[in-house]
Amino acid sequence: MTTMDCRAMNPLSGEELVVRDEINEAIDSNRLLVLRTINSLSNPVTQIDITNEIDPIRQVVSTHLAVLQDRGFVNRDENKIELTAGGLLFLDAFDTCLETLSEEELGLLTRSDYLLPILEALTSEPYRVHEFQTALDEPPSDSTIRRALSDFVEKDWVGGGRGEYQITETGRQVLSAYTDLAASLTQLIEKAPWFQRLPPENATVPIQALADAELTISNPSSPSSVLTTALALYDRNVDRFRGMSSIYNSLLFKTYNKIQQFNIGPNYEVIVDRPTFFKMLETTDFEYQVDDEDIDGDDPLVLDTSHTLGIGIYDERKVAIGAYNKFGRGQHIAMIVSSDDRIVEWAIDLYETYREQAKHPTEMELAPY
Template structure:
């Protein structure tokens, strides 16, 4: 293990080494091409090529260099490790609120995610993020334990007036909270009366608040006291597929909302 750790350290201590090995993993390249691609100086590049040759990670191929089978293996695995650590670093600030037990996908798929957290100047930033997604979406699907006023307003306007299609699955408590307010009840009734919208009630626990807008999956993150701490959204196909599968499951197991239930 010590030898393997030494090799990891050897690569990790030099971004130039990683760049050169990855460049040669892709295709054979001349020294000039490697300098142009990595920005490494000629002396630095010479040392790197010598060290890689001694390890049998690369081989000379005429006037160029190419990665060997073991070189490609090392480059691929080290790149995976870097990407994993980059993703972990990105998620670290919100990890304590991520409902990982409910998320049926590899967390590495969140490497492209947009994380939105409240700040002193923008305390409502997580909600504003989902509103932005709702504003430009043509198709919206939601499964959630809550349905906030801002989202209802945007979805009602975009659906009733602008042709957005909407399907939502909510817990009865989420709809009851809206129905108790006469103004919100009126907006909800108008939404459910539109042919482009359908709302269903799920008679059970919905532990997540997920919005799918076209090709984006958005998730609210709350703490153990229910306080909104962050929002995370991703266009990764695996994350979106998970959200869509989860939505369809709730949809099939729910019943249509009767407008009379809003009274």
């Protein structure tokens, strides 16, 4: 299967989606416009806000919002609608592609299932019209191929001479822009539960670098899946562990505490958010106490806010990034694990940003509110 006809499985809906169709529907319908409108207004917005801004039929907006929610690009809480990190990255990927070709050209290119394969075939060698019958897996008629090539020549994507057609540099740029968009959208679909929960301010991840990342989802039907994955990541060969947690889990915290007490694990540093820190203080089965004399020792650093993100950095070789529900007690978690250098670098930069904001417990007012 080529990039031109790639499919992606959406874990949120269980649908297998044709990426080209998703791009075309965003362009040919008002779906992209709805997403842009939400982004241009102050989040969160209501459906009435969107309808008043772009004035389509109310039912059409509702349909688009349902699809965008299924894709993980918007979240809806009662009547409030806001863009997710996935929605922001979706718009960014489109904007990058549209620097090379227009919405009209992108819509034309993705409207049928043969235009992209014709253009892609020409990247390897020039072809005459009749030669496409063997070059393509499912070729259309010669007359259809001629019409497509004529359109491509008019746009300077393809050049023709002596009956042969070859792709131009402009055509290669167009194909490259589409390929990048399709690759990004594939990851946004396949990692949708994670992008749906990732805080929008962290929508800076290099999307395509997630292709080899492992996704784990925890929900009421599989409540321990992410915890099991997190515990399995422990590796005695890791020299240094840095972590951030925005949710308290007794088993995970006690396990890492024992590893530290008996010096059987890596040197590690942990950041927790404010609610997690006070949960540590209150929970009798953990028995944590602030050590006033141990400012550079084993006490966690504390973010003086609540958060919905978890970070684990294993040396500089592997990272785990967990994203939690914005509301609730974290029963719904999505986590990616990656060894890709680009994702590792992104996660370390993210961790260091929060570390600069964190305080030692002795610098805080020790009251929950």
